[in-house]
Amino acid sequence: MRSPRGEWLGSDAVSRLQVVSGKGGTGKTTVAAALALALAREGRRTLLVEVEGRQGIAQLFGAEALPYEERKIAVASGGGEVFALAIDAERALLDYLQMFYKLGSAGRALKKLGAIDFATTIAPGLRDVLLTGKACEAVRRKDKTGRYVYDHVIMDAPPTGRITRFLNVNDEVAGLARFGPIHNQAQAVMKVLKSPETAVHLVTLLEEMPVQETADGIAELEQAGLPVGRVVVNMVRPHHLDEDALRAAAGERRADVAKALSRAGLGGARRGGLAERLVDPLLAQAAEHASRVELERAQRTVLEQLDVPTYELPLLGAGMDLAGLYELASELRKQAGEE
């Protein structure tokens, strides 16, 4: 059975929990942040959550390290707001104990004993239950008037290699703790995660390993019945030259290229002239570019076979900053409009 497909920007029924995963180094934090900005359109409010304690969101927005508290981190065009939260497993557990059991001092005793440490770092999966549980709580939270506090919750999730296990952990824990409050909590979280209310997106680059991990990740998510959303191809570079042109330039046209460089004001085209000396290194760079284009084409074919809608985000030449983030957000919106 195919798992439900989570929806994002393009659809009317945009999933309320948007989980963004990807291999390390593919820029999943950036994509998650851009998505949070893109979804915060027309006065909507989104929450961007981090679960790995890396403070990547704060760094991206050039803000102070995030405390365990939801705070506004950006304003989107049209008056929407993006809030951010770095979920801390230990604090989430203490909150949880307080909320359900009023365990003020007993909580401290547990901590002293090492029980909190046990629960948040060692007990199989409990940490992940707490993290996903907190995110789902934010998804379901309503204000006094019965409206959702956040229109969307976007999670900067663990990498592709661990994402299915991370999201599916509640199933495992529900099996391990066969009844009791943890069992019930795990069941409730799983209900949200396995519904179309959730969409799991995978960020990749047009390189072999990330694409392979994406393919494996999608297969695992589908097998676990988790809703796969979109594949986001990040840091796509523009293509400047086709191969035929490059072959010509490297072959019989070398002298012409030197002349053209000279015409463009870059020195003499004669042997040993400034322009002539540029030809070799420029052609070498172009050859590298061409072989990369070739590899990228092969990877694109692999991605097409996955049969999951794909978005592309450009590589920003100047590097990632706040302006770049807004640029990526509007790019996401544009592509969603075309879908």
Place this chain on the structure above:
Amino acid sequence: MTEVTTGTKAGARMDAAPRLPVDRLLDDPGTRIIVCCGAGGVGKTTTAAALGVRAAERGRKVVVLTIDPARRLAQSMGIDSLDNTPRRVKGVGGADGGELHAMMLDMKRTFDEIVEGHADAERAEAILANPFYQSLSAGFAGTQEYMAMEKLGQLRARDDWDLIVVDTPPSRSALDFLDAPKRLGSFLDGKFIRVLMAPAKVGGRAGMKFLNVGMSLMTGTLSKLMGASLLKDVQTFVAAMDTMFGGFRTRADATFRLLQAPGTAFLVVAAPEPDALREAAYFVQRLAAEDMPLAGLVLNRVHGSGADQLSAERALAAAENLEEGGIVDQESGNAGLRDPAAEADGAGADAADAGADASVDASTDADVDADVDEITAGLLRLHAERMQVIAREQRTRDRFTSLHPEVAVAEVAALPGDVHDLAGLRAIGERLAAGVPAGA
């Protein structure tokens, strides 16, 4: 370590950082363990494998412990079958006795082996069948790190190799592999375990009176939270593991000391990107705090250019010049009109065709010039992009170098594709040893 870069271009770019003498490190018989650590996605596994290949071909008997290699890389080294023991890698080695062995960590198998090695058959079977143990050993935060360090300790104890190169797990943080073993060790030996153990040890209700109120409250609460079945699984597990407890912390401590020993060298692997270098900086500080010997930083995927005398700005200006410049020149002027003509209505296109027919030779020349101008403009735009990447990488790296000017650096030039064969690993090894990116 005080060697200074001699390459003029690299020297100009990396003024402060000394160059990491990779070959000297690999050749030194005193180097017994090399640990490759760093953030995820920076090429740790590939670096570890490339170092292994190079060391073996320089005459050392090496074993590489990889944690989670890409499938094709594992296949190329013949370690894609998971049997948790090192295998000789064919086709690597020198006349002077160099050998390469490699293995891929199977954490569950490693954990099972510890259990089997420390408990009698009946007890071992009970532990292996325990649901809590099965979850614990199948891997969640900490187990992989613990088992990687455990395996490293085992390989070192066998003393069959004179160099061990170890890759570290793709953790939440690069520091996890240092912290997780201690955490797991101290949990397994800790107070909490004893509380959990208490009811099992004293046995049922008769024992309850020996427990103070606090403790029964504790286990009561835990049982309420986790569900009685999970607590019982944990207790059974703990009881069965009883004999091994002291062992876990002792082992974790022993491995930790091994990492501080003089024969160990840490290589922090990074790419010239803010996140990866930030992790690298944390790591450098942490190693210093733990008295762990840092050999240097391996900076993967560094971009260079053989034409770095031409700035991005000038290249872009020249490209624009060529793209617009046809107007100055009669022939390319004609050529420049071709595209708009193709889009124009029938009459315009006809006129253009007529013009082209009238002067076939001139038109061919014009095509040539237009093509060359277009190609050359493309070359220049590519170059401008490359120079922007170089500048961005340089800024990121300068930040690291100003924080840690003493850390030696080996740069590895970016390759257009992934590495998944021995030839590729050799090429990486050469770049590592050269330490400066070849002009592209």
